Amino acid sequence: MSSKTFQGPPQPEEETPLLRDGNTPRTKTPLPITQIVILLLLQLCEPITSHSIKPYINQLVSELPVVDGDEKKVGYYAGLIVSLYFAAEAVTILQWSRLSDKVGRKPVLLFGLLGTIISSILFGLSRSFSALVFSRCLNGILNGNSGVMKSMMAELTDETNMAQGFSLITITWAVGGTIGPFIGGVLSRPQDRWPNLFSHPFWGEYPYFLPCLATAAYVLLSFSLAAIFLKETVNSDLVMKPNTEANSNLPPVGEGEILDGPVKDTEKPVPLRALLTRPVVVTVANYCMIALLDMATGALIPLVWSTSVEFGGLSMSPASIGLWIAVYGFINCVIQFVAFPRLVGRFGPQRVFIASIILFFPVYILFPSENLVLRHSSRGLNLAAGLLITLQILAMSFSDMGFSAIFMYISSAAPNKRSLGAMNGVAQMMVSIQRAVGPAAATSLFAFSLENNILGGNFAYVVLLCLVWVGLAVAVQLPRSLWEHDRFMKKGRSDLMRTDSES
Numbered sequence: 001m002s003s004k005t006f007q008g009p010p011q012p013e014e015e016t017p018l019l020r021d022g023n024t025p026r027t028k029t030p031l032p033i034t035q036i037v038i039l040l041l042l043q044l045c046e047p048i049t050s051h052s053i054k055p056y057i058n059q060l061v062s063e064l065p066v067v068d069g070d071e072k073k074v075g076y077y078a079g080l081i082v083s084l085y086f087a088a089e090a091v092t093i094l095q096w097s098r099l100s101d102k103v104g105r106k107p108v109l110l111f112g113l114l115g116t117i118i119s120s121i122l123f124g125l126s127r128s129f130s131a132l133v134f135s136r137c138l139n140g141i142l143n144g145n146s147g148v149m150k151s152m153m154a155e156l157t158d159e160t161n162m163a164q165g166f167s168l169i170t171i172t173w174a175v176g177g178t179i180g181p182f183i184g185g186v187l188s189r190p191q192d193r194w195p196n197l198f199s200h201p202f203w204g205e206y207p208y209f210l211p212c213l214a215t216a217a218y219v220l221l222s223f224s225l226a227a228i229f230l231k232e233t234v235n236s237d238l239v240m241k242p243n244t245e246a247n248s249n250l251p252p253v254g255e256g257e258i259l260d261g262p263v264k265d266t267e268k269p270v271p272l273r274a275l276l277t278r279p280v281v282v283t284v285a286n287y288c289m290i291a292l293l294d295m296a297t298g299a300l301i302p303l304v305w306s307t308s309v310e311f312g313g314l315s316m317s318p319a320s321i322g323l324w325i326a327v328y329g330f331i332n333c334v335i336q337f338v339a340f341p342r343l344v345g346r347f348g349p350q351r352v353f354i355a356s357i358i359l360f361f362p363v364y365i366l367f368p369s370e371n372l373v374l375r376h377s378s379r380g381l382n383l384a385a386g387l388l389i390t391l392q393i394l395a396m397s398f399s400d401m402g403f404s405a406i407f408m409y410i411s412s413a414a415p416n417k418r419s420l421g422a423m424n425g426v427a428q429m430m431v432s433i434q435r436a437v438g439p440a441a442a443t444s445l446f447a448f449s450l451e452n453n454i455l456g457g458n459f460a461y462v463v464l465l466c467l468v469w470v471g472l473a474v475a476v477q478l479p480r481s482l483w484e485h486d487r488f489m490k491k492g493r494s495d496l497m498r499t500d501s502e503s
Contacts, residue, residue: 047176055185055322079443088140090432096144097425115142124212147424155233178329185322187211279413289471295438356402412482
């Protein structure tokens with residue numbers, strides 16, 4: 001692997017804020033297309049892997065002895081499988097992100113991809129609840145790529161193209177939300193679909209191995225591309241062995257140029273405790289809230305849609321669930337690509353983020369509405385239910401713009417460029433905890449509401465609507481524009497230097 005460092009756009013000096021004052025106009029910097037494309041291909045691995053299990057996870061759990069044929073228990077165990085992945089990720093993701101500040105992003109990314117390949121194969125070969133839990137936890141422990149990839153995106157962009165760059169991350173998740181469910185829905189139980197082609201007893205014993213194999217194959221391809229073509233954005237040798245004198249003799253770096261020289265000694269990762277500033281705390285709190293609401297929605301979608309109508313669901317098959325989730329992914333891609341950069345440019349990131357939180361109200365209200373329509377239908381999924389599902393998908397797609405907005409806040413809250421990994425690591429660690437709670441809490445609330453018939457089985461949605469109000473209270477704490485955190489630190493350093501010289 002090459003030790004050369006890809007600089008992307010011209011890098012600011014250490015005393016320059018990560019994001020400039022919004023009053024300073026600047027020509028938009030072109031994105032470094034090749035490196036961005038490779039990074040997005042790597043980013044695609046996680047949503048494909050995680051979303052591919054959604055169409056069949058509830059059916060898989062229902063076939064396990066732990067459920068004992070009780071459909072009402074499926075939600076507990078399916079949510080637990082999803083949540084334990086994020087609980088395991090929360091234990092290690094900060095360490096992976098901080099390590100990437102020291103040794104570079106690329107080796108950490110490659111190791112995480114290997115962990116994803118191994119865990120995907122093991123998941124497909126699992127035929128017990130404990131084996132499923134082990135494979136998902138292994139993936140969470142070995143894969144710390146979420147924070148590292150966001151750090152790389154921040155290093156490959158500047159304030160003129162950051163909105164476009166981070167919207168591409170959200171688009172990538174939407175693409176993964178399209179491809180993943182399609183893979184899981186179409187390739188699960190291949191012996192039932194194509195008995196002549198998959199006649200070997202292996203496919204009857206492991207009916208969900210094929211989608212896992214397909215996702216592992218894509219991750220392996222991405223690993224190969226990254227190993228060959230991805231360029232490092234942090235030079236680990238220079239971070240650990242800075243040479244300020246040599247740095248002063250370096251020529252200016254243009255876009256897309258390679259820099260082998262040292263970096264400034266003053267630009268080092270800050271201690272972990274120094275990250276806990278107000279911008280960081282407020283930003284991470286908002287990231288946690290939108291992640292909690294989003295994960296609750298993501299866990300309820302396959303559960304509610306697969307549950308029978310009499311128990312509050314829509315009675316959809318895995319193939320139908322996969323198709324609808326794929327439609328959601330496609331619509332999400334279009335909205336993120338077309339709408340987000342324009343909306344954030346016109347209204348600012350705070351208003352876009354607040355609107356994203358508000359859109360969770362219709363998302364949750366439409367769940368019982370869809371079931372109510374089907375209860376009065378004798379023909380299964382009808383036009384009215386289809387229209388409600390479409391409205392729900394649109395609300396979910398627009399609400400995902402909040403992630404692109406909060407990624408921008410996270411990058412602007414970092415004290416300096418060398419602390420981006422730690423900053424994203426803290427954010428991803430806290431969000432992983434929320435994501436560990438969200439799916440299990442949402443699916444358990446759904447099951448609890450049904451078993452006890454609280455509010456006609458709709459108690460879970462009332463709780464989630466209350467959480468949306470909490471999310472709004474936290475969202476208004478964000479500034480209208482992005483944080484100028486580093487500029488405030490710069491002012492403090494200047495005041496301190498002036499005081500020292502005067503004394």
